[in-house]
Amino acid sequence: NAGVxxxxxxxxxxxxxxxxxxxxQDMNHNSMYWYRQDPGMGLxxxxxxxxxxxxxxxxxPNGYNVSRLNKREFSLRLESAAPSQTSVYFCxxxxxxxxxxxxxxxxxxLLVL
Amino acid sequence: EDQVTQSPEALRLQEGESSSLNCSYTVSGLRGLFWYRQDPGKGPxxxxxxxxxxxxxxxxxxxxxxTKKESFLHITAPxxxxxxxxxxxxGPGGSYIPTFGRGTSLIVHP
Numbered sequence: 001n002a003g004v005x006x007x008x009x010x011x012x013x014x015x016x017x018x019x020x021x022x023x024x025q026d027m028n029h030n031s032m033y034w035y036r037q038d039p040g041m042g043l044x045x046x047x048x049x050x051x052x053x054x055x056x057x058x059x060x061p062n063g064y065n066v067s068r069l070n071k072r073e074f075s076l077r078l079e080s081a082a083p084s085q086t087s088v089y090f091c092x093x094x095x096x097x098x099x100x101x102x103x104x105x106x107x108x109x110l111l112v113l
Numbered sequence: 114e115d116q117v118t119q120s121p122e123a124l125r126l127q128e129g130e131s132s133s134l135n136c137s138y139t140v141s142g143l144r145g146l147f148w149y150r151q152d153p154g155k156g157p158x159x160x161x162x163x164x165x166x167x168x169x170x171x172x173x174x175x176x177x178x179x180t181k182k183e184s185f186l187h188i189t190a191p192x193x194x195x196x197x198x199x200x201x202x203x204g205p206g207g208s209y210i211p212t213f214g215r216g217t218s219l220i221v222h223p
Contacts, residue, residue, distance in 0.1 A: 040215070048210065099144025099145040099204045099206070100145070100204070103159065109154075
């Protein structure tokens, strides 16, 4: 099992460009998450999907959109990148409710110039 | 509002010098208290889940304990390879969203 995979691993964008971060899990988990991690700020939830067909905003959703493509895949889109979106992005998945363990991907490091 | 606070923010130890990391939580209907290890440039890696006060779990030099208000991660005779950031998270009852602390950065000097 690969667990949670993310692509790309690293990306440089210019302000105003768009891109999509991809995430897939092979653990048959129902819930999937996108976090960003910045120095001194910890993990902040951007969006999550409790189950296939549903998505909800987290703590910092502005400037992002998500798509739960199927049970395995959950993508994060930046429509018009801004320097403030420079961060490390982590995808995570969990079987169900928050009493279960979350499993994280290796991260995508994004630099917006 | 659910809250998880970790202390200290950073900890430097000499190899073999035992210590503890603290995680204080206020999480409604806590269903599970989680500890993760995060190495630089990598995603958090699951270590332990604790479900009820009094529970303890061990893995090599690490032991996690849980009370009704706090969790501790005890590190016995640490080695340089234990250097990492340790994250604590609480899973609220009936919610899909765990609450994470900001982590403790541990450096173990040889």
